Amino acid sequence: MADARKARPTPLQPNMSDVARHAGVAIGTVSNTLNNPEKVREPTRLRVQASIEALGFVRNDAARSLAAGSSNTVGIVLVDMGNSFFVDIARGAEATLREQGMNLLIANSDIEIEKQLSNLEVFEQARVAGIILAPLDPHITNSLVSKAVSRPLVLVNYAAEDARYAGVVADEHYGGYIAAQHLISLGRKNLVFAGGPIKLQAVAERLAGAGQAVSETPGTVLTLIETTGMNISHGRTAGSRIAAQDACVDGVVAASDLLAIGIIQVLEQQAGRRIPEDVAVVGYDNNHFASESTTPVTTISQPGEDMGRAAAELLLAEIRGEDEGGRSTIVLRPHLITRASTVATRNRV
Amino acid sequence: MADARKARPTPLQPNMSDVARHAGVAIGTVSNTLNNPEKVREPTRLRVQASIEALGFVRNDAARSLAAGSSNTVGIVLVDMGNSFFVDIARGAEATLREQGMNLLIANSDIEIEKQLSNLEVFEQARVAGIILAPLDPHITNSLVSKAVSRPLVLVNYAAEDARYAGVVADEHYGGYIAAQHLISLGRKNLVFAGGPIKLQAVAERLAGAGQAVSETPGTVLTLIETTGMNISHGRTAGSRIAAQDACVDGVVAASDLLAIGIIQVLEQQAGRRIPEDVAVVGYDNNHFASESTTPVTTISQPGEDMGRAAAELLLAEIRGEDEGGRSTIVLRPHLITRASTVATRNRV
DNA sequence: TGCCTCGAATGAAGCGCTTCAAAAGAACCA
DNA sequence: TGGTTCTTTTGAAGCGCTTCATTCGAGGCA
Numbered sequence: 001m002a003d004a005r006k007a008r009p010t011p012l013q014p015n016m017s018d019v020a021r022h023a024g025v026a027i028g029t030v031s032n033t034l035n036n037p038e039k040v041r042e043p044t045r046l047r048v049q050a051s052i053e054a055l056g057f058v059r060n061d062a063a064r065s066l067a068a069g070s071s072n073t074v075g076i077v078l079v080d081m082g083n084s085f086f087v088d089i090a091r092g093a094e095a096t097l098r099e100q101g102m103n104l105l106i107a108n109s110d111i112e113i114e115k116q117l118s119n120l121e122v123f124e125q126a127r128v129a130g131i132i133l134a135p136l137d138p139h140i141t142n143s144l145v146s147k148a149v150s151r152p153l154v155l156v157n158y159a160a161e162d163a164r165y166a167g168v169v170a171d172e173h174y175g176g177y178i179a180a181q182h183l184i185s186l187g188r189k190n191l192v193f194a195g196g197p198i199k200l201q202a203v204a205e206r207l208a209g210a211g212q213a214v215s216e217t218p219g220t221v222l223t224l225i226e227t228t229g230m231n232i233s234h235g236r237t238a239g240s241r242i243a244a245q246d247a248c249v250d251g252v253v254a255a256s257d258l259l260a261i262g263i264i265q266v267l268e269q270q271a272g273r274r275i276p277e278d279v280a281v282v283g284y285d286n287n288h289f290a291s292e293s294t295t296p297v298t299t300i301s302q303p304g305e306d307m308g309r310a311a312a313e314l315l316l317a318e319i320r321g322e323d324e325g326g327r328s329t330i331v332l333r334p335h336l337i338t339r340a341s342t343v344a345t346r347n348r349v
Numbered sequence: 350m351a352d353a354r355k356a357r358p359t360p361l362q363p364n365m366s367d368v369a370r371h372a373g374v375a376i377g378t379v380s381n382t383l384n385n386p387e388k389v390r391e392p393t394r395l396r397v398q399a400s401i402e403a404l405g406f407v408r409n410d411a412a413r414s415l416a417a418g419s420s421n422t423v424g425i426v427l428v429d430m431g432n433s434f435f436v437d438i439a440r441g442a443e444a445t446l447r448e449q450g451m452n453l454l455i456a457n458s459d460i461e462i463e464k465q466l467s468n469l470e471v472f473e474q475a476r477v478a479g480i481i482l483a484p485l486d487p488h489i490t491n492s493l494v495s496k497a498v499s500r501p502l503v504l505v506n507y508a509a510e511d512a513r514y515a516g517v518v519a520d521e522h523y524g525g526y527i528a529a530q531h532l533i534s535l536g537r538k539n540l541v542f543a544g545g546p547i548k549l550q551a552v553a554e555r556l557a558g559a560g561q562a563v564s565e566t567p568g569t570v571l572t573l574i575e576t577t578g579m580n581i582s583h584g585r586t587a588g589s590r591i592a593a594q595d596a597c598v599d600g601v602v603a604a605s606d607l608l609a610i611g612i613i614q615v616l617e618q619q620a621g622r623r624i625p626e627d628v629a630v631v632g633y634d635n636n637h638f639a640s641e642s643t644t645p646v647t648t649i650s651q652p653g654e655d656m657g658r659a660a661a662e663l664l665l666a667e668i669r670g671e672d673e674g675g676r677s678t679i680v681l682r683p684h685l686i687t688r689a690s691t692v693a694t695r696n697r698v
Numbered sequence: 699t700g701c702c703t704c705g706a707a708t709g710a711a712g713c714g715c716t717t718c719a720a721a722a723g724a725a726c727c728a
Numbered sequence: 729t730g731g732t733t734c735t736t737t738t739g740a741a742g743c744g745c746t747t748c749a750t751t752c753g754a755g756g757c758a
Contacts, residue, residue: 012499015744026708031746042707061474062411062420063744067712071411073475079457081436082637090430094457104473106455108443122452126412126422150361203509288431288637375738380716390736412714415743680703 014055023051034059041154065127065132073103074125076132077116079157080173081202083245084288086134089156092308092341093132100316102129109136131314132156132308138201140177152318156311166314168307172202173238175266175300175334176209179253179282180222182298182336184213186343188251188280189220194238194263195284196226203255204286230255235262242279243271250279257283257290260297264341268295280342296339307327372400383408385490414476421453423664424472426465428506433637435483438505440590441657442481443463449665451478452638458485463638479664481505501667505660509677515663515676517656521551523557524590524649524683528602528631529571530673531647531685533562535692537600537629538569543612544604544633545575550601552604555633559602572598579604584611591628592620599628605633607641609646612691626645629691645688652681 021237025048032039033048040048051057065071076093077087094104105128107119116136118138123131125255130152138158155167176193179233183191195203200307205225225241235254239262242249254260260283267273267281275281275295286301310330368572369376381388382397389397400406404560419550425442427435443453452475454466465485479501487507504516525542532540542550542559549634556573561655563571574590576583588611591598609632616622616630624644634640635650639644659679 009397017744022733027745029707032707035746039706046708058470058473060415060476060744062415063713064477064746066409066411066415066715067745067747069713069746081430081439082433084431087430090457091459104456106457107453108440110440112373121407124407127409127411299706329754366714376715377717377738378736381737384716388736393736409714412743413716416715416717417712418716418743573743 010269012059014057015060016057016061018055019048019051019057022055056239057336059239059276067080067125070127071127072101073105073126073128074130074132074319075105075107075119075126075128076133077107077119077123079109079116079134079136080111081106082160085285085302088302088304089308089311090133092305092310093312094308095305096309096312097316099207102316111136113137122147128253130154130319132315134158152315154311154315154318156307161184163327166311166318166343167174167329168314169329169331170307171331171333172205173209173212175284176206176211176212176253176301178209178334178336179199179206179284179300180210180213180251182282182338182342183222183251183253183263183280184217186251186276186280188248190247191220191251191253192225192241192245192249192257193223193227193229193255194227194240194259195233196228196234198224198226206253219248223247227255227259230259232258232265234261235264236266237262239263239266240272242347243273244265252279254281254283255283256289257297257299259283260290260299260341276342276344282336286337291337294312298339298342299337300332301336301337306332361373362409365406367404368397368400368406371404372397372551378683384485398583408595411413419480420476421450422454422475422482423479423661423668424454424456424468424475424477426458426468426472426483426484428458428465428483429460430455434634434651437653438483438649438657438660440483441654441659442661444654445658446482447659451545451665455626460485462486470573476500479503479618479668481660481664483507495649499650501664503660503664503667505656509676511631515667516678517659519651519656519682520682521554521678522558522561523620524633524651525555525602526560526562527683527685528555528633528649529559529562529600531631531687531691532600532602532629533569535565535600539598540571540600540602541567541574541591541594541598542571542602542604543574543608544574544579545577545583546600547573547575549653555602555604561592569639570596572596576608579608581607581611581614584608584613585615586611588612588615588620592616601628601630601633603630606634606636606646606648608632609690613646625689625691625693631685631691635686640686640688644690647688647691648686649683650686651683655681 016030017027020030025044030048033045037045053153074097076090078090080086090106097104108338109116109119113136114243132154134157135155153165154164157169159167159169161271170329180191191214193207216221225238227238252263254263260281264275264281266281268275273279283297283299290297290299365379366376369379374393378389378393379397382394382427386394424441424447429435439455443574446453458465458468462485481503483506484504502514504514506518508518515620529540540563542556547553559570563569575588576587584607601612603612609630613624613630616628617624622628632646632648635648639648
């Protein structure tokens with residue numbers, strides 16, 4: 001079985017022919033043991049597996065994907081790893097891919113367009129099987145074409161303008177709708193929508209959704225307070241403007257949790273309004289600290305993990321060529337998480 | 350120049366010989382243009398580069414690292430992508446690596462030991478140039494050996510027990526020290542250290558550091574309140590116990606920001622203490638919401654990005670074989686970020 | 699016993715790149 | 729012009745794997 005071993009100085013990393021020699025089989029049999037075990041008779045397979053164990057063989061993925069002409073890795077390009085929404089997407093995608101025996105590479109763009117493009121190029125060089133992209137701006141598809149991204153690609157968070165790529169997005173309209181609906185169901189009548197700039201498509205849709213809920217319920221009104229951004233400081237500005245309103249506002253839909261927190265701070269501490277008794281506030285995104293702030297914020301939770309899962313499934317279908325004749329866009333619904341900023345609880349601190 | 354082109358049906362992805370043919374040079378020249386431009390005369394190089402552009406050639410990384418026997422990618426295995434500390438480490442490492450023309454692959458372990466091991470194996474298969482590992486527990490090095498991780502590896506956040514691997518850690522003792530020192534410099538005398546379980550090495554060291562600061566200053570005392578965890582709810586429990594103390598506590602060092610937030614909530618809202626006038630509170634970690642909570646929390650900021658940078662540098666040295674005879678452990682100091690929970694500000698909301 | 703069939707095992711070819719010994723060119727001097 | 733030296737270019741070999749046409753061998757049947 002063990003014939004004259006060729007002079008191989010230090011087999012630091014044993015390769016397939018080392019395994020084949022050790023097991024007394026041909027190299028093709030080792031390959032089949034790994035990739036098509038049903039084609040190898042049991043005794044042979046066991047012998048090969050024992051040799052793999054004995055030598056501590058780990059298959060060289062570079063060689064594998066070079067020879068096979070395809071990789072078992074997909075890449076995801078995130079807008080910002082500091083944002084838990086995107087981290088959730090990655091988590092969801094990873095779970096689905098792992099079930100299918102594929103690996104996920106995560107790249108972070110840090111909200112910089114150059115990094116995003118460079119990350120795409122890295123994946124392109126790595127010849128990943130496919131790419132999940134959270135585009136930095138909705139017009140990115142043009143840049144993609146120029147970057148010659150020629151492999152299966154699925155967008156998350158923005159739909160493609162043309163139908164060139166499949167995509168997964170959240171139903172922003174519905175999110176705005178259930179936020180307002182929640183306030184209305186609590187008996188609130190004089191609502192404010194705070195968010196902006198309105199030219200952001202997501203904000204506009206949330207506003208439209210809230211508007212629909214109000215228009216469906218006689219006796220309720222919705223006022224828009226447009227902000228220039230979505231941070232706590234913008235929230236404070238919005239809070240002052242809400243406090244200054246003539247009409248007595250009793251419900252606020254904020255387009256982000258940070259906005260909501262800023263608004264709550266000003267209303268409680270400067271305007272002397274009680275939250276939620278006088279004013280109920282709903283945020284958006286389910287940021288980590290929405291639940292951790294002094295007054296935990298009722299929020300619309302983005303379906304991040306589900307979006308990641310759906311994106312991974314679309315991508316797998318595309319990789320396998322099962323995407324029958326069309327790039328679909330999947331729309332997932334967010335859901336409401338009720339906390340103390342809209343509903344007083346016994347055990348509230 | 351363009352001789353009879355071999356029948357190549359669809360050059361979907363042009364390769365190096367396509368480029369060579371197009372530019373009228375040998376394939377080795379194309380390779381040199383990419384990897385050793387100084388070895389190619391300028392006119393030739395420009396011609397090759399033009400052809401690369403014209404054909405939209407992207408080098409196949411799998412083939413490259415197979416032929417070269419080394420990859421230009423390093424992998425980082427994070428404990429938890431949901432924790433901004435680890436995200437910062439990745440960010441820092443990425444910055445340093447990118448400067449050196451290397452790429453960073455991020456893998457998330459989601460606090461699960463199996464995922465951590467599986468991620469290590471993926472990197473092993475990918476034959477990455479090196480690995481940065483944030484181990485889930487300090488004893489992981491044993492598992493590493495059994496997983497036959499045989500490539501350059503640097504630990505972050507935990508030092509190796511033996512001197513087998515280089516590492517980067519934060520100076521927890523110093524962090525505890527400056528936290529207590531800050532309170533003392535504000536004239537606080539009756540301090541509490543809240544955190545736990547004490548068997549966690551990091552907590553024990555922070556406590557020791559705080560103890561040292563107190564022992565250096567006559568007239569100050571430090572009481573330990575051990576918690577069973579480090580979340581907001583544990584903080585609330587600790588807060589109640591602080592409120593119940595006989596002596597009038599005027600300063601608290603909390604071992605995490607969440608703990609600090611819970612303590613602040615109870616002291617302010619249930620015990621009627623003013624923050625920071627009656628009690629000043631310092632947290633730890635600079636969690637995102639430490640600055641976003643109603644009372645922004647003074648905190649000890651972990652040097653996450655710096656740790657990532659340092660880890661990447663150690664790893665690069667090891668990859669290049671410059672790690673003269675020893676695995677060093679680098680200790681980086683955290684720093685204090687002063688906010689409203691210890692110092693009253695004019696513009697406090 | 700001889701022939702046929704079919705599942706199992708074989709191993710050469712080739713994936714796209716880097717390397718490096720060898721060939722070709724350029725530059726210079728006598 | 730020929731010889732020498734140095735620079736630039738060439739292209740075959742080989743990295744470790746997958747693939748697949750080919751070969752092997754066991755079993756069934758006449």
